[in-house]
Ligand SMILES: Nc1ncnc2c1ncn2[C@@H]1O[C@H](COP(=O)(O)OP(=O)(O)O)[C@@H](O)[C@H]1O
């Protein structure tokens with residue numbers, strides 16, 4: 028018998044009632060970190076497409092719907108679409124026990140066990156091989172920058188801290204982000220780094236290969252980029268500085284410069300947006316606040332104070348022009364290698380519709396995101412270090428101003444409105460994904476509502 032005997036993790040007919048593939052996935056999805064609908068039970072799960080990527084590995088697009096209400100004729104059905112790569116075998120090795128999803132008892136896969144193939148190094152290797160050879164598999168298109176050569180045989184590892192998506196690092200040379208929640212259209216995490224690199228901006232790892240689907244609707248599925256092996260993310264660096272009682276103002280100043288560089292290049296790479304005007308922005312922010320307060324009761328007492336931040340924008344059409352932005356900028360989205368800051372993860376706030384994330388918006392949204400992040404970091408330290416955060420915020424704005432030619436601190440009303448909007452988003456995000464963290468944005472909500480900043 029081999030040393031690691033294959034494990035029949037469940038036997039048909041013995042352990043469970045009949046299990047369809049959709050039924051198994053419906054039970055498995057809500058436990059995944061990247062699953063967006065944690066606050067609502069999954070009513071239905073439809074398999075939208077199945078493609079055999081290579082023997083023993085299926086590529087699936089599934090739609091999880093939360094209402095169970097059929098869509099009106101002629102409209103797309105409600106619900107979120109997710110990308111899954113499933114290993115399908117008769118037996119699953121014990122080393123893949125954590126990836127195990129279940130054994131299918133009905134339908135074409137009856138009798139077979141399915142598991143999350145991204146956790147299987149062999150499948151991860153084959154996925155890279157597929158990307159190294161551009162072409163088509165069913166509705167899936169694999170494409171690559173012909174000027175970059177990706178060597179064969181790089182050892183894969185799945186990043187532990189899965190976030191909104193799943194990322195595989197290959198031999199510390201490349202990182203493949205497999206998008207989990209799929210929306211029709213080009214994903215800005217392919218579009219923006221590609222455009223920035225084409226403009227000669229060195230602040231982003233440029234896409235070297237990617238894959239997309241043509242059906243049921245065209246959408247980006249994954250992007251391979253160079254991996255920065257010696258980089259640390261801004262969040263880890265900020266926490267280290269706090270733990271060492273050290274300042275972070277030099278890094279924050281340089282980060283402000285890097286952010287401005289990226290904004291300036293994005294402004295040059297894309298047609299300038301007309302924007303929607305501050306009044307429209309204020310209305311949208313107020314609507315987001317109402318929706319968040321509906322979902323998170325703790326927000327409700329602060330809603331009147333928060334609304335004043337948005338109301339202050341009305342009749343005040345000032346501020347930098349709208350342009351393409353990062354959309355979800357925080358310390359976890361920036362990497363520092365040596366003295367250089369790199370910006371990653373241009374997807375925008377994952378819960379927003381893709382069209383909104385790809386629209387021109389105020390660069391103040393990104394600045395506010397980063398300012399909030401210094402506050403998040405400072406609140407990880409006991410006792411809380413508000414002065415540390417304040418100095419970082421000042422330094423970041425000064426760095427930004429030195430490059431961009433305008434100073435975010437001169438836009439107090441805009442800054443307060445965007446910070447408030449970001450804190451509201453964070454409350455909703457934490458309530459859904461990390462309830463223990465809720466006090467962090469709630470402290471800012473209280474400050475912004477009661478003291479106005
Ligand atoms: N090019 C890169 N080089 C080094 N590490 C990276 C790179 N891109 C991403 N990472 C690491 O992977 C993590 C997840 O990447 P990210 O794009 O933020 O994914 P998600 O959309 O899942 O949040 C980052 O926090 C960072 O630590």
Ligand SMILES: O=P(O)(O)O[C@H]1O[C@H](CO)[C@@H](O[C@H]2O[C@H](CO)[C@@H](O)[C@H](O)[C@H]2O)[C@H](O)[C@H]1O
Pocket residue numbers: 190191192262355357358359360372376377396399400401403453456
């Ligand atoms: O998964 P993403 O990185 O795209 O972003 C989402 O998750 C982030 C947490 O991982 C969340 O960021 C919030 O927590 C960070 C600390 O973990 C902090 O640096 C950010 O300022 C704070 O917003 C982000 O909001 C969410 O979109």
